Amino acid sequence: MSPKKVPHxxxxxxxxxxxxxxxxxxxxEICDSVVQVFEAARVPIVWDIVEAGLDEYxxxxxxxxxxxxxxxxxxxxxxKGPTTTPIGKGHQSINVRIRKALDLFVNVRPSLSxxxxxxxxxxxxxxxxxxxxEDTYGGIEYRQSDDCAIALRISTRTxxxxxxxxxxxxxxxxxxxxxxxxxxxxxxxxxxxxxxxSFYEVARDYTDIIHASDMLIDNCCMQLVQKxxxxxxxxLPNLFGDIVSDLCAGLVGGLGIxxxxxxxxxxxxxEAVHGSAPDIAGKGVANPTAILFSxxxxxxxxxxxxxxxxxxxxxxxxxxxxxxxxxxLKGKGNTQTFTKKIISHLEAYV
Ligand code: NAI
Numbered sequence: 001m002s003p004k005k006v007p008h009x010x011x012x013x014x015x016x017x018x019x020x021x022x023x024x025x026x027x028x029e030i031c032d033s034v035v036q037v038f039e040a041a042r043v044p045i046v047w048d049i050v051e052a053g054l055d056e057y058x059x060x061x062x063x064x065x066x067x068x069x070x071x072x073x074x075x076x077x078x079x080k081g082p083t084t085t086p087i088g089k090g091h092q093s094i095n096v097r098i099r100k101a102l103d104l105f106v107n108v109r110p111s112l113s114x115x116x117x118x119x120x121x122x123x124x125x126x127x128x129x130x131x132x133x134e135d136t137y138g139g140i141e142y143r144q145s146d147d148c149a150i151a152l153r154i155s156t157r158t159x160x161x162x163x164x165x166x167x168x169x170x171x172x173x174x175x176x177x178x179x180x181x182x183x184x185x186x187x188x189x190x191x192x193x194x195x196x197x198s199f200y201e202v203a204r205d206y207t208d209i210i211h212a213s214d215m216l217i218d219n220c221c222m223q224l225v226q227k228x229x230x231x232x233x234x235x236l237p238n239l240f241g242d243i244v245s246d247l248c249a250g251l252v253g254g255l256g257i258x259x260x261x262x263x264x265x266x267x268x269x270x271e272a273v274h275g276s277a278p279d280i281a282g283k284g285v286a287n288p289t290a291i292l293f294s295x296x297x298x299x300x301x302x303x304x305x306x307x308x309x310x311x312x313x314x315x316x317x318x319x320x321x322x323x324x325x326x327x328x329l330k331g332k333g334n335t336q337t338f339t340k341k342i343i344s345h346l347e348a349y350v
Pocket of ligand 1: 026030081082083084085086087095255256271272273274275276277278279280285286287288290328
């Protein structure tokens with residue numbers, strides 16, 4: 001009699017439901033690239049696709065339908081393509097509305113030098129933690145007279161504290177040694193004064209492991225373009241964080257590769273730092289790298305470490321070939337050919 005086969009007990013594979021908001025402009029093109037790469041890597045997620053953005057606004061008069069918000073609330077995890085916000089007129093930013101509705105209180109944007117992309121500095125490894133809801137992003141603006149327009153800047157102790165706590169906890173988790181608080185408390189003595197005060201209150205709990213310091217925003221910009229290696233984790237109020245994170249993206253190779261995540265207690269939305277790039281939308285030339293790196297962070301967040309590592313490796317390999325890259329990285333490839341290249345590197349493992 002042949003021995004009985006012992007049934008091999010395998011942990012059941014959990015399938016994650018993730019909202020996919022493809023956005024507008026280059027959003028659908030680069031999100032499709034993620035979908036293809038995830039499919040090739042057999043990532044155990046199912047997409048719950050929602051429509052929002054400029055196209056939705058033009059079709060139905062609502063850029064962010066309540067049903068889309070409901071789906072985001074229900075699934076708690078999302079990948080979001082960029083969405084256009086008209087300048088000086090039109091609908092309110094979808095990003096601002098989503099961040100507020102889901103209380104996604106920090107925006108995390110890593111900037112890491114990639115061997116494939118030589119830049120004036122090849123040893124940058126910093127993370128921007130940006131307060132994501134307050135500051136001038138409340139959209140509270142009004143006209144006092146024909147001559148004078150006013151915007152309100154909101155800064156709460158609660159908002160500051162949780163951004164600072166997140167920055168220190170991230171530093172601790174990633175083994176980082178320094179957190180620098182960026183501000184303009186010499187001029188905005190009350191709002192940024194409170195921001196700075198909160199920072200040093202939180203820092204007291206980490207004195208043994210993390211060095212805390214602060215810097216004025218203007219000096220920070222100068223230091224970043226001269227000696228970016230000195231920075232580790234930077235924590236900034238919303239507007240400064242928005243601007244400085246694009247600067248940092250430029251330092252490591254441009255907007256085409258910069259990833260980001262909006263994190264709250266009850267949800268997380270992963271997206272590229274760049275916008276909808278109307279100048280190249282529909283041409284099939286957009287670089288999907290930034291949204292892919294954001295999607296990889298999402299996989300780590302979901303605990304899908306192996307899939308995250310696999311895709312990161314394939315993406316890094318594809319970036320090594322100048323020919324295959326997209327035009328923004330001086331290559332001859334386009335969105336689809338670059339995506340196929342990544343998939344070809346994946347095929348060796350899957
Ligand atoms: P942008 O980031 O869309 O474009 C700036 C420049 O970078 C353009 O020349 C564009 O072609 C290039 N670029 C951006 N992403 C690229 C990619 N993946 N591959 C190749 N080239 C890329 O910034 P812009 O033009 O200031 O904003 C356009 C729209 O995007 C605005 O309506 C803005 O409000 C919105 N926006 C949306 C964001 C979001 O949804 N998270 C973030 C930033 C801007």
